[in-house]
Amino acid sequence: MEDLLKVGVITTTHGVRGEVKVFPTTDDAERFLELEYVLLDTGRELRRLDIKNVRFFKNLVILKFDGIDNINDIEKYKGKDLWIPREEAQELGEDEYYIADLQGLNVVLEDGTEFGTLRDVMETGANDVYIIDSNEHGEVLLPAIKECILDVDLEKNTMTVHLMKGLL
Incomplete structure (x- = not known):
């Protein structure tokens, strides 16, 4: 079993102040409201991004991260996965599996x-x-x-x- 669980994928940027649209890969997108941080798979390493703000638009989650304040800081991460440690995951019900x-x-x-x-x-x-x-x-x-x-x-x-x- 993996130590990390994928919770979303960055689809595109949103505005010019560093926000991103994320396609959630979790059953409950509202889950992002409870998360303090996510781990961004940059392709070379996992980078911790502290979540500053969460909003919802249609089937997407709009995230703002601490320290990322313009589009140029985040644009290169389009298509990258967001992960959380297994300990941060929600408990599953009977007959539910990751x-x-x-x-x-x-x-x-x-x-x-x-x-x-x-x-x-x-x-x-x-x-x-x-x-x-x-x-x-x-x-x-x-x-x-x-x-x-x-x-x-x-x-x-x-x-x-x-x-x-x-x-x-």
Whole structure:
């Protein structure tokens, strides 16, 4: 499991005073109101940015950081990820998992047969969809619903699934 969790991606600048628009990768964008800082992945290092102000615009979060007061200081970070330490993350409910913890899980069928590896999670409006690289079937999209996902065991690094008719 990773020590850091991605909470957003800088999409563009906002105005000339160093604000940025961030696409949140967290389920709850309001989460940014509780954060004191984020870690910016500059490509070479993680840089701590203390959050000075948070606003919301449509599906984006507008952030202002301490010490960044003009567009030139932040523009070079468009497309860069924002992270937080795992200790700063919100607690999850039952049957909720961080995407970072799901990626790489071994996927097995309910009879114990190896099926593949969970590569990524696609977030849709209704329910998430797990993207699985199957040994036999190539890329398989599996809805993250109780009828399909029977068990997730992070300690054993496995996910047990039931393949409903029509999925392959």
